[in-house]
Amino acid sequence: MSSAFIPLIRFAILFAFIAILLIGGFQVWNKTLNVGTYSFLVFITQRLLWPLTTLGHVLDDFQRSLASINRVVDLIDTPIEIKDGNKKIDLKTINGEIIFKNIFFNYLGRKSTISGINFKVPAKTTIGIVGLTGSGKSTLIKLLLRIYDTNEGTISIDGIPIKDIKLKELRKCISLVSQETYLFHGTVKENIAYGSSNSSFKDILKASKIAEAHKFIEQLPDGYKTIVGERGQRLSGGQRQRIALARAVLKDAPILILDEATASVDNETEVLIQKSLSKITKERTTIVIAHRLSTIKNADNIIVMDKGKIIESGKHDFLLNNKNVYSDLWNVQVGI
Ligand SMILES: Nc1ncnc2c1ncn2[C@@H]1O[C@H](COP(=O)(O)OP(=O)(O)OP(=O)(O)O)[C@@H](O)[C@H]1O
Ligand SMILES: [Mg+2]
Structure with missing residues (x-):
């Protein structure tokens, strides 16, 4: 509608202009209209009608704002299903023992995604x-981050069910490198510091060295001040992942979660990352x-999942000897 509006008005102006020229001209010819009035009329239509075209822009802006307001109001009106807990946890004293009980x-x-999961991650283990x-x-x-709530069962950290913990505090004690990396339009430095706003540049450097990101960041045109682009599109997948990893390392939370955090980096870099991460994961x-x-x-325990259930668990060597799914997967990967 907005694209039709302005040409329509212009068309109307042209039409009115020609009508005044012709009819007015004719009346001046017949001496029923003064020449002065005639020229005033010609001038005034221009003054009067041209501003009408801006009305088109106003109408356009109005419709746009209406649509945006609707979206914002919809979001505000969406009920928050995750109920906040009221227990505080102390980041400094937390041990980080996680228990998934009958989840x-x-x-x-959708049909059931997780059906009856039980496992325990003792504090400070992997x-x-x-x-x-x-x-x-x-x-x-x-579920652990309470982006969704479980239907049944309890997840607890240090014996406190996560439903009782204040959401903000719960998420403060977890560093996550998620499967999809979220980078924002900003500099590399800002992206690493996102989540730990009061960290010094020295800390940022340290974190990016641990995540094996320092070398490639230094080679970027503006180093740590390089703009990464919308969603980090000016970086490669592996580079994005290492920035996300540096961000998680910098946050320094008692629980660290790496969801396919090194899937996009080459094997050599992955080994380097693992080496530097090993110090952090110990604590x-x-x-x-x-x-x-x-x-x-090298994890302290490995669980193998299939269709929302745990089908095997144990250390690497134990699972290899078990000659089940894990050992099959391993054999495929090492090429046996
Ligand atoms: N937001 C969602 N809404 C509906 N179904 C979902 C959603 N997210 C995941 N699923 C479904 O839940 C199942 C488990 O997904 P999940 O992401 O946990 O798999 P995954 O084990 O992490 O897989 P991958 O190794 O590919 O990352 C899938 O069948 C998926 O289709
Ligand atoms: Mg996944």
Whole structure:
């Protein structure tokens, strides 16, 4: 409508202008109209009608604002289904023991995604989660962060059910490198510091060195001040991942979750990252989800998931001897 509006008005102006020229001209010819009045009329139509075209822009802006307001109001009106807890936890004293007890969950309108999951991650240990795509690994993480709530069962941190913990505090104690990296339009430095706003540049440098990101960041045209573009589109997938990793390392939370955090980097860089991460993971509870089994080989415990259930668990060597799904996956990956 807005694109039709302005040409229409212009057309009307032209029409009125020609009408005044012709009819007025004719009347001047017949001496029924003064020449002075005639020229005034010609002039005034221009003055009067041209501003009408701006009305088109006003109408356009109005419709746009209306649509935006509707969207904002819709969002505000959406009920928050996740109820906030009221327990505070102290980031400094938290141990980071995580227990998933009898968890059942399904997404709205989907059949059950997690059905009866039980496991414990003792404080300051590393657990690896493997399983076919779509088996519910990332869903477990979403449940732990309370992006969704479980249908049944309780997840607890240090014995406190997460439903009782203040959401903000819960999320403060978890560093997550999610499967999809979220970078924002801004500099590399801002993207790493997102989540730990009062960190110094020295800390940022340290974190990016641990995440093996320092070298490539230095080679970018403006180093740490390079703009990464909308969603980090001016970086490669592996570079984005390492920035996300540096962000999580910088946050320095007692629980670290890596969901396919090194899936897009080459094997050599991954080994380097693992080496530098090993110091950090010793001091905190770590959950590592990976398709590349070499990533989780050294975990204190590994669980293998299939269709929302745990089908095997144990250390790497134990699972290899078990000659089940894990050892099959391993054999495929090492090429036996
Ligand atoms: N937001 C959602 N709404 C509905 N269904 C979902 C949603 N997210 C995931 N699912 C479904 O839940 C199942 C488990 O998904 P999930 O992301 O946990 O898998 P995953 O084990 O992490 O897989 P991958 O290894 O590919 O990352 C899938 O079948 C998926 O289709
Ligand atoms: Mg996943």
